[in-house]
Amino acid sequence: xxxxxxxxxxxxxxxxxxxxxxxxxxxxxxxxxxxxxxxxxxxxxxxxxxxxxxxxxxxxxxxxxxxxxxxxxxxxxxxxxxxxxxxxxxxxxxxxxxxxxxxxxxxxxxxxxxxxxxxxxxxxxxxxxxxxxxxxxxxxxxxxxxxxxxxxxxxxxxxxxxxxxxxxxxxxxxxxxxxxxxxxxxxxxxxxxxxxxxxxxxxxxxxxxxxxxxxxxxxxxxxxxxxxxxxxxxxxxxxxxxxxxxxxxxxxxxxxxxxxxxxxxxxxxxxxxxxxxxxxxxxxxxxxxxxxxxxxxxxxxxxxxxxxxxxxxxxxxxxxxxxxxxxxxxxxxxxxxxxxxxxxxxxxxxxxxxxxxxxxxxxxxxxxxxxxxxxxxxxxxxxxxxxxxxxxxxxxxxxxxxxxxxxxxxxxxxxxxxxxxxxxxxxxxxxxxxxxxx
Amino acid sequence: xxxxxxxxxxxxxxxxxxxxxxxxxxxxxxxxxxxxxxxxxxxxxxxxxxxxxxxxxxxxxxxxxxxxxxxxxxxxxxxxxxxxxxxxxxxxxxxxxxxxxxxxxxxxxxxxxxxxxxxxxxxxxxxxxxxxxxxxxxxxxxxxxxxxxxxxxxxxxxxxxxxxxxx
Numbered sequence: 001x002x003x004x005x006x007x008x009x010x011x012x013x014x015x016x017x018x019x020x021x022x023x024x025x026x027x028x029x030x031x032x033x034x035x036x037x038x039x040x041x042x043x044x045x046x047x048x049x050x051x052x053x054x055x056x057x058x059x060x061x062x063x064x065x066x067x068x069x070x071x072x073x074x075x076x077x078x079x080x081x082x083x084x085x086x087x088x089x090x091x092x093x094x095x096x097x098x099x100x101x102x103x104x105x106x107x108x109x110x111x112x113x114x115x116x117x118x119x120x121x122x123x124x125x126x127x128x129x130x131x132x133x134x135x136x137x138x139x140x141x142x143x144x145x146x147x148x149x150x151x152x153x154x155x156x157x158x159x160x161x162x163x164x165x166x167x168x169x170x171x172x173x174x175x176x177x178x179x180x181x182x183x184x185x186x187x188x189x190x191x192x193x194x195x196x197x198x199x200x201x202x203x204x205x206x207x208x209x210x211x212x213x214x215x216x217x218x219x220x221x222x223x224x225x226x227x228x229x230x231x232x233x234x235x236x237x238x239x240x241x242x243x244x245x246x247x248x249x250x251x252x253x254x255x256x257x258x259x260x261x262x263x264x265x266x267x268x269x270x271x272x273x274x275x276x277x278x279x280x281x282x283x284x285x286x287x288x289x290x291x292x293x294x295x296x297x298x299x300x301x302x303x304x305x306x307x308x309x310x311x312x313x314x315x316x317x318x319x320x321x322x323x324x325x326x327x328x329x330x331x332x333x334x335x336x337x338x339x340x341x342x343x344x345x346x347x348x349x350x351x352x353x354x355x356x357x358x359x360x361x362x363x364x365x366x367x368x369x370x371x372x373x374x375x376x377x378x379x380x381x382x383x384x385x386x387x388x389x390x391x392x393x394x395x396x397x398x399x400x401x402x403x404x405x406x407x408x409x410x411x412x413x414x415x416x417x418x419x420x421x422x423x424x425x426x427x428x429x430x431x432x433x434x435x436x437x438x
Numbered sequence: 439x440x441x442x443x444x445x446x447x448x449x450x451x452x453x454x455x456x457x458x459x460x461x462x463x464x465x466x467x468x469x470x471x472x473x474x475x476x477x478x479x480x481x482x483x484x485x486x487x488x489x490x491x492x493x494x495x496x497x498x499x500x501x502x503x504x505x506x507x508x509x510x511x512x513x514x515x516x517x518x519x520x521x522x523x524x525x526x527x528x529x530x531x532x533x534x535x536x537x538x539x540x541x542x543x544x545x546x547x548x549x550x551x552x553x554x555x556x557x558x559x560x561x562x563x564x565x566x567x568x569x570x571x572x573x574x575x576x577x578x579x580x581x582x583x584x585x586x587x588x589x590x591x592x593x594x595x596x597x598x599x600x601x602x603x604x605x
Contacts, residue, residue, distance in 0.1 A: 217520035371602075
């Protein structure tokens with residue numbers, strides 16, 4: 001019987017064994033709230049959601065509520081969405097526009113730069129002695145945009161966002177340079193709760209290709225097409241690619257396969273769709289390279305810790321998925337569909353329908369995934385079950401040290417659990433998993 | 439036709455429809471939809487502050503916009519044996535109420551009808567409540583009614599679980 005060697009703690013990457021406990025235990029959850037989310041660059045939103053001064057959106061960084069606000073000088077700031085006096089959540093709407101926000105409990109007021117500009121009865125109640133400059137909103141100290149995608153980090157000393165993303169950027173750039181008009185967030189946020197730890201979603205997007213034939217078996221069985229129309233699902237010309245700091249992407253194909261499949265569809269959809277695809281490919285070739293134009297779409301993947309991406313074709317949605325931790329055994333999926341502003345209406349419509357029908361709360365793929373994650377959580381609560389680690393051994397020896405010349409990142413065959421091992425390996429370092437025992 | 443009879447007829451139609459869904463007679467339920475029907479499901483976005491939300495500005499997030507073909511796939515999927523979330527099937531109990539006919543006395547037999555829906559779904563030890571308002575366009579046909587279009591607006595800002603049932 002395989003068990004985890006105690007000296008390797010609850011995550012034993014070398015043997016491909018991960019304890020069930022990391023998906024259910026409160027002490028480990030508290031550790032990840034303390035050690036993972038405060039140090040990582042976390043997705044906040046897309047610039048297109050905040051076009052004007054005063055625009056704000058609300059979101060979460062880990063379990064911390066955050067207000068992202070474009071100030072009167074058009075600079076974007078982000079703050080803990082919690083009054084400094086007694087912590088009441090200040091903005092309760094998903095988005096809006098305001099020049100100031102006033103707390104509904106005692107009336108403290110902050111401007112778009114998070115400065116405390118109003119305290120009722122400051123002279124009468126505080127004798128004027130409150131140092132307002134010390135009681136502004138807690139700022140997110142590091143903010144950066146990568147191609148319009150906003151990220152924040154609580155760690156003032158963290159590496160830059162560019163360094164954090166590292167070699168993944170070579171592939172992200174394909175998604176960022178492909179649209180003719182830049183992205184706008186067309187649909188979202190969809191929000192839904194799932195009774196599972198947030199990592200199970202990230203795990204799935206980090207490397208789980210193996211689940212598709214059975215786990216999503218209803219999709220082809222009702223006649224819906226699979227990427228590559230490949231019935232045996234080995235997809236030999238695709239890869240799982242891993243990067244430093246826990247990121248990975250998969251289902252990418254390198255030799256115009258996606259473009260050719262899109263064009264085959266487009267010929268039935270109309271000349272404006274054909275022209276659109278040609279222009280997208282030409283744009284990629286001109287702005288990046290012919291090599292990256294041949295990739296055309298990055299498939300799906302996860303940016304550590306909890307931001308997943310999904311785009312299998314230029315005619316399908318660009319899904320943005322944030323897995324918000326809500327407890328050791330509860331998470332909330334927030335997701336948006338980004339579309340090319342300049343895409344033909346038929347393409348935008350295809351993308352939005354694809355988003356709703358696939359990887360979403362009422363979509364076939366989203367329903368399947370949530371079920372798998374919930375149904376593995378409940379058994380993991382038992383005392384006996386916790387003694388038996390999960391098997392993450394696919395490709396353990398086969399996939400060591402592989403690269404593909406001319407392409408950044410560690411390449412392994414499509415069917416591998418290397419992406420997940422990469423994710424959990426980095427996670428384990430951050431939470432100091434060896435302290436938690438087997 | 440007197441208002442009371444029409445109201446009663448439509449309510450009875452809705453109760454029979456709910457029973458088809460709750461008893462999983464889903465292909466019979468599909469037959470209630472016209473061939474060119476549209477079926478949509480939306481949830482709510484959390485609106486900006488204001489004492490009253492202007493009725494002209496509902497803030498919705500769509501979860502489905504289906505034609506009859508895709509709605510049929512939703513039902514067929516449950517027959518594949520691979521709709522894992524519904525293996526074994528969950529139990530549901532629907533209440534349809536507050537039925538209001540917006541435009542009575544139609545010579546063309548096409549009525550805009552809205553109703554409140556509450557559905558409780560039971561899976562293993564858990565129950566989940568879904569609630570919302572449904573706006574249908576019903577078409578009177580020989581022998582009964584067809585649903586020409588349906589938009590169900592759930593009142594959830596964040597869905598309590600993924601949705602594996604039909605509205």
